[in-house]
Amino acid sequence: MADDVAGDAPTLFLIAGEPSGDALGARLMAAAKRLTGGKVRFVGIGGERMTAEGLVSLFPMAELTLFGIFELLPHLPNLIRRIDQTVAEILRMRPDAVVGIDSPGFTVRVAKKLRSADPAIPLVHYVAPTVWAWKPKRAAKYAAIYDHLLAVLPFEPPYFEKEGLACTFVGHSVVEGRAGRGDGPGFRQRHGIAATDRVVAVLPGSRKGEVSRLLPDFRATLDLLRPTHPNLVAVVPTVATVRDRVAAAIADWPVRTLMVEGDNEKYDAFAAAEAALAASGTVALELALARLPTVIAYRLNPVTVALYRRLIRVKYVNLVNLMLDRMLVPELLQQDCRPDRLAAELGRLLDDPEARQVQIDGVAEVARWLGQGDIPPSERAAHAILDVVAEHRSIRPQEGKPRTGEQRP
Structure with a gap:
């Protein structure tokens, strides 16, 4: 001991x-x-x-x-x-x-x-x-x-x-963060986000390859949503390893976009947001603990995918879905990771309170299983x-x- x-x-x-x-x-x-x-x-x-x-x-x-x-x-x-x-x-x-x-x-x-x-x-x-x-x-x-x-x-x-x-x-260890205890009102006040603004958390990952592959699709997704959601605000939490790459990519996004760093800002952004668009990974568990309805997206290099497909033995990539053995959180992977599909799923979470509540209710058991x-x-x-x-x-x-x-x- x-x-x-x-x-x-x-x-x-x-x-x-x-x-x-x-x-x-x-x-x-x-x-x-x-x-x-x-x-x-x-x-x-x-x-x-x-x-x-x-x-x-x-x-x-x-x-x-x-x-x-x-x-x-x-x-x-x-x-x-x-x-x-x-x-x-x-x-x-x-x-x-x-x-x-x-x-x-x-x-x-x-x-x-x-x-x-x-x-x-x-x-x-x-x-x-x-x-x-x-x-x-x-x-x-x-x-x-x-x-x-x-x-x-x-x-x-x-x-x-x-x-x-x-x-x-x-x-x-994800249960030790502040994922479910963020300060949404404080975040909106600090960043000048109006009460009527619709905040979406956008999380493209922490590796250079996934950021480069996903951010163009995420940008196009927001562009498709902009006509029906004119007051959309994207918040992009990032980490030091890809900070410069992310900053350059989001400079011309079609909606107001904020990049934030650090756990406190990230979790406050979760509390301020109505939905999230995220790369598959540990952050999906943080979003679940924050009870933030999410769309999961991912794309790997085709050569890597061709090799991995021979080995994968599970139906889902998101741990929430794996633990529940059902598709609670939408997963759009590889050829399905397209702006039109992403916009449809994200728009549904923004516009359909029942769809949002289904996700929020479904992750409660997962939170307990996570420790x-x-x-x-x-x-x-x-x-x-x-x-x-x-x-x-x-x-x-x-x-x-x-x-x-x-x-x-």
Whole structure:
């Protein structure tokens, strides 16, 4: 438990590769500091939020914010170099635990090399891979590499435990944000938005590729809605990794458009909005918790899609729909991600109170499944990681003793 390690401050090497992982890592760091009375050290790779909690990143996290095979290939040499650099730094430092936070394209490769180089370093992965959706053999792959897995959905642990990998359900960190507690009136007042204005939250994603693919369609969607909704205001929450790209793209949008940054502004925008148009991803869960009716859109490179379609085992991409096993939130993907389709669905949410209420009512059960309760998910995750550290310390060989035949803890 936390008390077992607080006396001798543990060092955790954390690795996040994208903004959602950066948010998870920051909350994890804050929880670990609370549980140990601040007697914990952090090193690794992270973004703005983890830096604010005290992490000095080995290199900019933005280098890892990649998605899809086609998008990854041009950056592969640098990615390999960063993997080797990260492994070398961990072997030099020998932290009490290495925690990979999602981003399996990078974190799993690092963990695999570490497992071969030094089996004594405890390896934890935060956010279980979606083996229930695709590539079920990954459960065995993770069991061969990691000492512990942290799952964000309650039905995930059995998939890994049957492979011999300890797995703890901690809940989804999205419930710890202010997604359902934003200040809508305050947001409208700050930004000069009239009571009669119709606010739509537009969320094109946090990766450069998805932003580039989705923003032109989102612009055309608003252009189609403008004649019937003349007082439409678009609010575009964004993050540092794509800020400049988003700002340039929305400069000539056909309706009044505001770009905002930071969680507080984002959640206040949710409270001020009547509907949202969003890329598929973690933000869809935040929108559900905010009870904001949403249309989900996504488009990948066709080459990537052709490969993924052979592997996908689920009917939906939005976790809300997956958990309910029905299409509550409209999903317009690939060839269906067209301005006319997007405008029709978004217009329906703006104009039909009954359609809005159906979504609002439908996400209540999902919010409970995501882990809303007395113990925050980040605290559960920190407890589990500190338990791994305490267990490892209790069985660690004495300094100088050989590790002949040493196996995973």
